[in-house]
Amino acid sequence: ISCSNSLHLLPILTAILLLAGIVVLVLQYLQSSPAPTCHLPPAHSGQLKQANSSGVEQQTYKPIMLLWFWPENKRFDLHDCKTSFYSRAHNILVFHRAIQDDLSNLPTSPRARFQRWIWFNTDSPNNTRRIEGIKSLFNLTLSYRKDADIQVRRLLTFKNSDEEFVLPKKERLLCWFVDSDNLTTESGERYSYYRELINHMKVDVFHSSTKGENYFLTISSCKFYLSFEDSIHRDYITETFNGPLSVGTVPIVLGPPRKNYEDFAPGESFIHVNDFPTSLALAQFLLGLDKDQEAYMRYFNWRGYYTAIRHLTEEKYEFAHSICQACRHVGIFRKYRVVPDLYKWFLL
Numbered sequence: 001i002s003c004s005n006s007l008h009l010l011p012i013l014t015a016i017l018l019l020a021g022i023v024v025l026v027l028q029y030l031q032s033s034p035a036p037t038c039h040l041p042p043a044h045s046g047q048l049k050q051a052n053s054s055g056v057e058q059q060t061y062k063p064i065m066l067l068w069f070w071p072e073n074k075r076f077d078l079h080d081c082k083t084s085f086y087s088r089a090h091n092i093l094v095f096h097r098a099i100q101d102d103l104s105n106l107p108t109s110p111r112a113r114f115q116r117w118i119w120f121n122t123d124s125p126n127n128t129r130r131i132e133g134i135k136s137l138f139n140l141t142l143s144y145r146k147d148a149d150i151q152v153r154r155l156l157t158f159k160n161s162d163e164e165f166v167l168p169k170k171e172r173l174l175c176w177f178v179d180s181d182n183l184t185t186e187s188g189e190r191y192s193y194y195r196e197l198i199n200h201m202k203v204d205v206f207h208s209s210t211k212g213e214n215y216f217l218t219i220s221s222c223k224f225y226l227s228f229e230d231s232i233h234r235d236y237i238t239e240t241f242n243g244p245l246s247v248g249t250v251p252i253v254l255g256p257p258r259k260n261y262e263d264f265a266p267g268e269s270f271i272h273v274n275d276f277p278t279s280l281a282l283a284q285f286l287l288g289l290d291k292d293q294e295a296y297m298r299y300f301n302w303r304g305y306y307t308a309i310r311h312l313t314e315e316k317y318e319f320a321h322s323i324c325q326a327c328r329h330v331g332i333f334r335k336y337r338v339v340p341d342l343y344k345w346f347l348l
């Protein structure tokens with residue numbers, strides 16, 4: 001996730017996210033707007049009883065109530081819950097980027113024995129600030145990493161309809177949404193690869209600020225899309241890959257090795273820059289595919305079995321899916337756990 005543009009929201013996010021553990025308790029009763037990613041079937045929204053003697057965890061049904069209006073538009077401040085629910089909250093979701101270096105904005109009162117703190121970080125190690133003092137505070141991790149307790153990357157799901165895939169109308173060959181203002185001066189692997197590639201073929205570049213409503217529409221009008229990650233780490237495969245995949249465009253990936261991508265998506269759904277010795281060879285291959293519709297269409301065979309889910313592009317929903325995943329997880333699993341050394345796990 002490239003979240004740098006939402007930094008100004010941090011104070012608000014801190015408050016909201018610190019509360020999210022509490023919100024787990026409250027969310028199902030009070031919801032002011034539909035959260036588009038929380039498809040919690042009633043069976044999964046249950047609160048757990050203690051595991052019974054066979055160790056099998058059981059769920060009890062807990063109904064969901066949606067508060068349709070704030071009465072007379074009187075919205076109470078969730079801050080009020082922060083103090084009154086802290087000691088009772090089973091889970092506290094803490095957004096890493098919002099933690100102050102001196103930890104002064106973390107809860108200070110003692111932690112109840114049953115309370116679990118969840119480390120919430122969707123950034124790559126390269127963009128993760130090392131904060132001393134939190135390395136062994138947490139019980140659960142929430143991250144894009146496959147080995148996180150709560151894994152929040154979602155790319156493909158099984159298809160549940162027989163709907164045939166129809167290739168969207170293509171008007172462009174290769175596209176890229178990027179947030180740089182000057183592609184000639186940027187450092188980083190994705191930019192240097194881009195600069196080489198444009199010697200051999202045209203790339204239509206769009207500024208990320210123009211994403212908006214037309215983001216998916218624009219990507220779908222391109223045959224190929226540069227799914228170049230901003231830093232290269234295991235499992236760090238972001239919306240830049242998901243976007244084209246979800247709209248019927250073939251991603252050209254630059255990121256972790258092909259094998260790692262294949263943990264997330266079928267090998268024939270994308271083209272990896274490492275599959276080619278040079279950018280020239282890649283360009284020649286793409287130009288060849290442009291003329292060979294049958295070969296191009298093979299990149300969509302997987303669509304017979306899977307669908308890719310569009311990520312939410314609206315800024316306010318950036319973390320919605322992650323928070324919902326956290327709710328879901330804590331509603332199902334209540335095992336004892338500690339993260340012994342956060343940084344050893346995440347940064348090394």
Ligand SMILES: *[C@@H]1O[C@H](CO)[C@@H](O)[C@H](O)[C@H]1NC(C)=O
Pocket residue numbers: 052053054055056058
């Ligand atoms: C524990 O839960 C499992 C699954 O619901 C059930 O099969 C088992 O009988 C339960 N054991 C006891 C002792 O209640």
Ligand SMILES: *[C@@H]1O[C@H](CO)[C@@H](O)[C@H](O)[C@H]1NC(C)=O
Pocket residue numbers: 181182183184185
């Ligand atoms: C980008 O930077 C280069 C080198 O500093 C400069 O020559 C060029 O005019 C810049 N391009 C734009 C669009 O600002």
Ligand SMILES: *[C@@H]1O[C@H](CO)[C@@H](O)[C@H](O)[C@H]1NC(C)=O
Pocket residue numbers: 126230231232233
């Ligand atoms: C992390 O970022 C630095 C520059 O900011 C870059 O040189 C380095 O390659 C990045 N590391 C990874 C693993 O992408």
Ligand SMILES: *[C@@H]1O[C@H](CO)[C@@H](O)[C@H](O)[C@H]1NC(C)=O
Pocket residue numbers: 113114115116117136137138139335336337338339
């Ligand atoms: C949570 O983690 C803390 C610190 O690592 C640990 O002391 C505590 O026992 C853990 N609690 C639970 C419920 O897992």
